[in-house]
Amino acid sequence: MSIGAEVAAHLPFLRRYARALTGSQSTGDAFVKATLEAALADSALADSLRGGRVPLYAAFTKLWASAYLETVGDPRDASLHELAAQGQLSKITPLNRQALLLTTVEDFAPAEAAKVMEVSEDEVRELVREAVAEIDRESTTSVLIIEDEPLISMQLEDLVSSLGHEICGTAATRTQAVEVVSRQTPGLVLADIQLADGSSGLDAVDDILAIATVPVIFITAYPERLLTGNRPEPTYLITKPFQEDTVKAAISQALFFGSSRPL
Structure with a gap:
């Protein structure tokens, strides 16, 4: 090759x-x-x-x-979300952020992350611990889950609740998602790409962002379809099947970089 x-x-x-x-x-x-x-x-x-x-x-x-x-x-x-992110970058140690992303979102082993960062494995573990402590100081928020598979939706609900956040609603279709937002604006959205009635999670999120500015985490079994560089793409993207630690890290990152309240 x-x-x-x-x-x-x-x-x-x-x-x-x-x-x-x-x-x-x-x-x-x-x-x-x-x-x-x-x-x-x-x-x-x-x-x-x-x-x-x-x-x-x-x-x-x-x-x-x-x-x-x-x-x-x-x-x-830049979007409002990107501007918020840029403003927050000066408030967290860059090395901490790197270690957290490499070992959770990118799923590198500590030894691999150590090679990437040119530090020791012990330093990577300590940086991750510090990053989690920094991010966990952020306030809790309400979360909308857009997911058409009931078991996965329940898993995400339990995970979100374990982090201290509230569930403002769940939706299996684009229409249901908009209905939830019309009643209460979430502070964060977790969205699947392909929904029960054939509608798109991307379209559902577009509808939501037309109403309010909130951070969004997409969840999909086909990340390559979105990460092409040919169109505006999600900053936060989790691959199915996901690890709970990956979702937790993405939630912390999204709430850190974006406001936990609608702008």
């Missing part, structure tokens, strides 16, 4: 990581693009990317760590 093919297979997930790390699709994508450009200009770096996800994420990390304080892109083009 060529280097290009190997890297391409990992790009959707690197973009997901970059967006969650920076809180912005445009900023995250810009750093990913810069990483690829650096590899094209450096044959040794390009050859190292044959090693899979770890060297690719490590290359991205070196570039991001050297420039994360800089603003990429025009803030006038």
